[in-house]
Amino acid sequence: MKAIGKKQSVLPGFGPSLGYTVFYLSFVVLIPLSALVFKTASLSWSEFLAAVTAPRVLASYRVTFGASLLAAAVNGIFGVLVAWVLVRYRFPGKKLIDALVDLPFALPTAVAGITLSSVYAANGWVGRYLEPRGVKVAFTPLGILVAMIFIGLPFVVRTVQPVLEELDHEIEEAASCLGANRWQTFHRILFPTMLPAILTGFALAFARAVGEYGSIIFIAGNMPMVSEITPLLIITKLEQYDYAGATAIASVMLLASFLLLLAINLLQKWSRRHAEQ
Numbered sequence: 520m521k522a523i524g525k526k527q528s529v530l531p532g533f534g535p536s537l538g539y540t541v542f543y544l545s546f547v548v549l550i551p552l553s554a555l556v557f558k559t560a561s562l563s564w565s566e567f568l569a570a571v572t573a574p575r576v577l578a579s580y581r582v583t584f585g586a587s588l589l590a591a592a593v594n595g596i597f598g599v600l601v602a603w604v605l606v607r608y609r610f611p612g613k614k615l616i617d618a619l620v621d622l623p624f625a626l627p628t629a630v631a632g633i634t635l636s637s638v639y640a641a642n643g644w645v646g647r648y649l650e651p652r653g654v655k656v657a658f659t660p661l662g663i664l665v666a667m668i669f670i671g672l673p674f675v676v677r678t679v680q681p682v683l684e685e686l687d688h689e690i691e692e693a694a695s696c697l698g699a700n701r702w703q704t705f706h707r708i709l710f711p712t713m714l715p716a717i718l719t720g721f722a723l724a725f726a727r728a729v730g731e732y733g734s735i736i737f738i739a740g741n742m743p744m745v746s747e748i749t750p751l752l753i754i755t756k757l758e759q760y761d762y763a764g765a766t767a768i769a770s771v772m773l774l775a776s777f778l779l780l781l782a783i784n785l786l787q788k789w790s791r792r793h794a795e796q
Contacts, residue, residue, distance in 0.1 A: 598675025628733025671724030
């Protein structure tokens with residue numbers, strides 16, 4: 520006999536499901552991150568500061584986070600344009616272009632890096648026209664930006680695209696009937712609705728770019744103090760059996776990424792409240 524007044528769960532087996540979820544997340548996420556922190560804790564404070572503030576390490580931070588932010592911003596603009604075209608227009612080859620957007624998801628990162636470096640090299644399809652004009656992409660920091668834009672574009676497109684598909688065209692027609700021009704309709708009606716999705720895509724593209732390794736090392740040149748990314752420096756530390764130094768640098772990247780993503784999530788929350796008002 521069921522107890523009177525006992526509230527039934529909507530999902531059966533909530534307790535075991537929650538326990539499995541906590542166990543799975545702990546096993547996959549929390550335990551590896553805890554091992555990273557504990558290994559870093561083996562260093563003294565002075566050793567930790569020396570490891571994470573060395574000139575070569577600081578230069579890699581500037582390259583990695585600077586290029587990641589710039590690539591995410593570029594994808595935030597052009598990703599919205601691509602999503603807009605795919606949703607609002609009909610043209611031959613639309614399904615093919617829609618499928619090509621997902622190509623960076625499926626393409627192995629090493630293949631992407633080799634392809635980009637061969638295309639933008641001095642004798643490549645694109646590089647042969649750029650380098651005579653003074654624009655060198657391959658084996659420069661610009662090549663890092665190109666690789667990050669390549670691997671981050673799908674995150675913005677696939678995040679914004681469903682929001683555009685759900686927008687009611689009648690709202691735009693009503694705004695037009697009330698005298699709003701196209702810019703006012705986009706700025707005051709469409710953009711506030713799209714902003715949370717744009718910020719989400721920006722955050723995902725940024726996080727993907729920060730942790731990218733395979734596609735970048737082939738096109739970056741990997742010159743210390745110039746075009747060396749932080750993940751490559753961590754690999755270099757591991758190859759030198761400097762495990763504590765590698766985990767110290769990884770901890771800084773983890774903390775910086777967490778703080779930036781937290782700030783973006785708070786901005787998303789604010790934008791949703793602003794759009795609902």
